[in-house]
Amino acid sequence: xxxxxxxxxxxxxxxxxxxxxxxxxxxxxxxxxxxxxxxxxxxxxxxxxxxxxxxxxxxxxxxxxxxxxxxxxxxxxxxxxxxxxxxxxxxxxxxxxxxxxxxxxxxxxxxxxxxxxxxxxxxxxxxxxxxxxxxxxxxxxxxxxxxxxxxxxxxxxxxxxxxxxxxxxxxxxxxxxxxxxxxxxxxxxxxxxxxxxxxxxxxxxxxxxxxxxxxxxxxxxxxxxxxxxxxxxxxxxxxxxxxxxxxxxxxxxxxxxxxxxxxxxxxxxxxxxxxxxxxxxxxxxxxxxxxxxxxxxxxxxxxxxxxxxxxxxxxxxxxxxxxxxxxxxxxxxxxxxxxxxxxxxxxxxxxxxxxxxxxxxxxxxxxxxxxxxxxxxxxxxxxxxxxxxxxxxxxxxxxxxxxxxxxxxxxxxxxxxxxxxxxxxxxxxxxxxxxxxxxxxxxxxxxxxxxxxxxxxxxxxxxxxxxxxxxxxxxxxxxxxxxxxxxxxxxxxxxxxxxxxxxxxxxxxxxxxxxxxxxxxxxxxxxxxxxxxxxxxxxxxxxxxxxxxxxxxxxxxxxxxx
Numbered sequence: 001x002x003x004x005x006x007x008x009x010x011x012x013x014x015x016x017x018x019x020x021x022x023x024x025x026x027x028x029x030x031x032x033x034x035x036x037x038x039x040x041x042x043x044x045x046x047x048x049x050x051x052x053x054x055x056x057x058x059x060x061x062x063x064x065x066x067x068x069x070x071x072x073x074x075x076x077x078x079x080x081x082x083x084x085x086x087x088x089x090x091x092x093x094x095x096x097x098x099x100x101x102x103x104x105x106x107x108x109x110x111x112x113x114x115x116x117x118x119x120x121x122x123x124x125x126x127x128x129x130x131x132x133x134x135x136x137x138x139x140x141x142x143x144x145x146x147x148x149x150x151x152x153x154x155x156x157x158x159x160x161x162x163x164x165x166x167x168x169x170x171x172x173x174x175x176x177x178x179x180x181x182x183x184x185x186x187x188x189x190x191x192x193x194x195x196x197x198x199x200x201x202x203x204x205x206x207x208x209x210x211x212x213x214x215x216x217x218x219x220x221x222x223x224x225x226x227x228x229x230x231x232x233x234x235x236x237x238x239x240x241x242x243x244x245x246x247x248x249x250x251x252x253x254x255x256x257x258x259x260x261x262x263x264x265x266x267x268x269x270x271x272x273x274x275x276x277x278x279x280x281x282x283x284x285x286x287x288x289x290x291x292x293x294x295x296x297x298x299x300x301x302x303x304x305x306x307x308x309x310x311x312x313x314x315x316x317x318x319x320x321x322x323x324x325x326x327x328x329x330x331x332x333x334x335x336x337x338x339x340x341x342x343x344x345x346x347x348x349x350x351x352x353x354x355x356x357x358x359x360x361x362x363x364x365x366x367x368x369x370x371x372x373x374x375x376x377x378x379x380x381x382x383x384x385x386x387x388x389x390x391x392x393x394x395x396x397x398x399x400x401x402x403x404x405x406x407x408x409x410x411x412x413x414x415x416x417x418x419x420x421x422x423x424x425x426x427x428x429x430x431x432x433x434x435x436x437x438x439x440x441x442x443x444x445x446x447x448x449x450x451x452x453x454x455x456x457x458x459x460x461x462x463x464x465x466x467x468x469x470x471x472x473x474x475x476x477x478x479x480x481x482x483x484x485x486x487x488x489x490x491x492x493x494x495x496x497x498x499x500x501x502x503x504x505x506x507x508x509x510x511x512x513x514x515x516x517x518x519x520x521x522x523x524x525x526x527x528x529x530x531x532x533x534x535x536x537x538x539x540x541x542x543x544x545x546x547x548x549x550x551x552x553x554x555x556x557x558x559x560x561x562x
Contacts, residue, residue, distance in 0.1 A: 003040055003327070008048030009071055011079055017041050018083040028096050035103075036364060038087055043326040043366040045080060050323045050332070054309075056133065057334055060140040061315040066133075073129045078122040088114045102523040106367050109218050109522075116215050118203045124196045131193055132481035136317040138182055138189075139477065143314060144174045153178070154312040154338040160264040161271035161340065172261035176468045179475060183467075186474045187442040194432070194440065197483055210434040213484040218372060221526040221537065224434070227426060227487050230539040234423045234490070237545040239456060241552060242416050246459035257461045260468070268559075272341040272407055274398035278310040281337055285347045287396035288387050293511050299358045300351055303331055310347070312336035319477055320346050322353035322380075326366050331357045341407050344391075344398065345384055345414075352383030360521030368521040373485070375529045377492030378499065379518055382533075384411060385500035386511060409558040412551050415493060420456040422490040425476055427452050429484050446470035491539060497547045498535035504554075510534075 007013055021038055024030070052072050055065035088110050091097075099107045144156045159171030179186075201212035210224060250258045252267035266272065275281045282304060290297035307330050320335030331354035337343040353370075356379035360369050370376055388411055391397040392404035399407055431448050432440070450470040462469040473479055478486050503510035517533035530537040 003044035006044045006048070008045050009068065009076060011076060014041075014045075014076070014080065015083070018080075018087070021087055022083075022090065026090060026094055028094065028098075031091075031094060031097055035091070038091075039365040039367065042084070045076075046366060047325045047327040049077075050325055054323060054332060054334070057136070057317040057321075058309055059315055060133075060137045060317055069133065070130065073126050077129075078126060081117075081122055081125075082119060085114065085117045085119075088117075102363065102368060103365070105523055105525065106365065108220070109367070112215050112218060116204045116206075116212065118200075120203050121200045124200050124203075128193055128196055131189060134189060135186070135477060135480040138185065139318045140315055142178050142182070144178055146171075146174070150314070152312045152314055152316070152336070152338075153318065154336040157264075158338055158340060160261060161266065163265065163270070165262070168261040168265060169259070176465075180467060180471065183471055183474065186480075187445075190445070190474075190480060191440070191442060193480070193483075195438075197433070198438065208434045210430065210484065213433070217484070222491075224430065226539070227430065230487070230490060230544075231423045231427055233539060233541045233544040234419050235456065237541055237548050238416060238419045239458065241548050242420055242457075243459045245413055245416060258459060259461055260465065263460065266406075268406060269403070272399070272403060272410075273339060274341055274344050275339060278337050281310060281343060281347060282308060284396070284398050285344065285351065288348070288390040289351060291390040291396045292383075292387050293515070295515070296351075296355050296511075299331075299355050302358075303333060303354060307332040309334050310337045310343075312338045320350055322350045322357070324357040324369065326361075326369060329358075329361050341410065344407075345411060348384045348387045349380040352380035355379060355383065355515075356518045359515055359518035362519065363521040363523065368523050371518075371520070371522045371529060372526050373488045374491045374526055375495070375517070377488050378495040378530070378533065378535075379514075381489075381492050381496035382499040382514055385496055386503055386507070386514065388500075389507065405558045409555050412555050412558075415497065415551060416548070419490055419493060422486060422493075423456045424449070424452045425473075425478065425486040426490065427456075428473060429479065429486065433484060445473060449473045491537075494539055494544065494547065495530055495533070495535050495537070497551065499533060501547070501550060502534055 003017070006017075018041070021034065021041070024034060026034055049072060052065070052068050055062065056069045059065060092107075092110060092114060139153070142153050143150050144153075145151075146156060146159070153175060156171055156175055160168050162168055162171075197209045201207070201209040204212055206212040206215075214224070246258055249262070249267055250256065253262060253265070255262065275284065286297065286300055286304070289300045307325075310333070316336060317334075318336065320333070323332045323334070324330075325332065333347065333350040333354060335343070335346050335350060337346070353376060356376055357370050360371065363369055371379075388408045389395065391399055391407050392401050393399060394401065395404075397404060428449055432445070436444065436448070447470065449472055450466070453469055453472065476486075499510055499514055502513065513532070513534040517529055520529060520532055524532065527537040536543070
């Protein structure tokens with residue numbers, strides 16, 4: 001039963017629908033139809049919530065949108081969570097039910113979610129969602145003044161690409177000063193979130209928030225110890241390569257020491273300026289997707305009819321994301337474009353997420369759309385690499401042949417420099433949520449971030465900039481809004497590099513395997529999804545080291561003199 005026009009902010013409308021499902025006789029014979037009706041109701045809730053979140057992201061100063069958001073998280077989400085928990089328990093009590101292949105993983109997730117659900121956690125979750133929105137509002141309102149003009153943070157970031165070093169330093173210091181102006185506020189916000197998260201874990205019977213979130217994120221196929229194995233592989237196989245890249249950067253810039261404002265500037269040629277207007281960004285990426293695969297190109301075309309919000313502007317939430325609308329069967333991309341090559345990469349990335357949803361939309365149950373987050377990020381990061389051969393104007397993209405090779409090499413360098421940063425963010429959260437004392441202070445947080453930065457991010461001189469270095473955790477929104485979420489990006493990057501490795505040998509087959517894996521949605525275990533894409537779920541030194549050698553070799557090929 002579809003619910004295309006349901007008002008999700010009216011519990012008086014929603015409750016009878018949940019009550020009917022709760023009262024219905026559930027047998028092995030009726031389970032399929034009952035499950036589909038429940039799925040349809042949750043699809044309507046998901047779509048309505050996505051619309052509300054879209055509005056509050058697009059304008060964090062919109063009081064009416066914020067009121068709808070607050071009503072959703074304060075009233076509707078708590079009641080629907082309780083109602084859904086009751087339906088999960090009803091379904092799980094059907095002892096003779098034998099799940100089909102496409103519902104076996106769903107049943108496993110339901111059992112896990114039901115086991116950790118505690119009604120006393122609902123008000124804590126509500127408050128944490130609202131505080132996450134407060135972080136977005138705080139950062140979304142940040143601007144700097146540049147030569148008499150007010151600029152958003154993404155717009156100000158363009159100056160970090162300038163060839164003039166004094167201009168870069170000025171921009172970097174203005175950006176850091178703007179964050180530091182809210183340092184105390186962000187400290188207070190985060191330190192008020194930590195006790196709530198720890199209390200949620202205790203309420204559910206876990207000794208640490210890490211243990212609780214491992215279940216909440218359905219991390220069935222790897223452990224915290226596996227994360228440390230991955231960190232070790234990054235430290236020994238990636239950090240030396242990243243350090244060498246930094247040394248090359250310094251040499252090309254004619255510097256003896258790299259400062260943090262030297263990390264974005266192009267070392268060869270002028271900054272890449274792929275577009276002046278986001279309409280050109282949209283059209284160029286459309287052409288690239290058409291080249292990658294005609295079906296994916298058609299998918300992206302559906303987003304161009306009101307489901308893209310690309311340009312940066314004041315009071316827009318920071319960052320970028322892709323949301324799904326499972327009733328309308330549409331995806332939506334939100335980002336903050338300012339005219340850089342990073343914006344092209346962001347749209348390719350979020351396009352991969354959109355394709356994951358749209359390819360998996362054939363799955364009839366809403367819970368089976370998309371997939372485990374570690375594979376969702378393979379979809380996005382893999383698409384960045386699958387599209388890389390089409391960056392040249394001659395193949396649909398934005399650049400001359402030389403600049404396309406430069407952009408391609410830049411993407412590969414970005415993988416090398418990202419993985420150590422990912423390790424900083426993930427290891428920081430392991431410490432916060434499983435090792436740090438309950439009476440943790442902002443000073444403790446700063447010290448741990450600084451320590452991990454020095455371990456994984458060598459080669460950048462922060463002399464005289466300790467405040468800026470140690471508060472880097474405040475500039476990573478995931479730490480505030482999506483706790484303990486970040487290892488997914490690293491694991492997925494290893495998968496994406498394998499998709500790319502396959503594409504170097506046979507692009508068409510690699511894309512076909514990629515799409516076949518996306519279409520499975522969330523119906524298979526994580527290693528099986530990797531296998532469907534013809535890649536392995538692995539993150540040891542041997543795997544990471546082999547991929548680093550491949551990436552380094554390709555960079556040399558792309559940057560070799562003609």
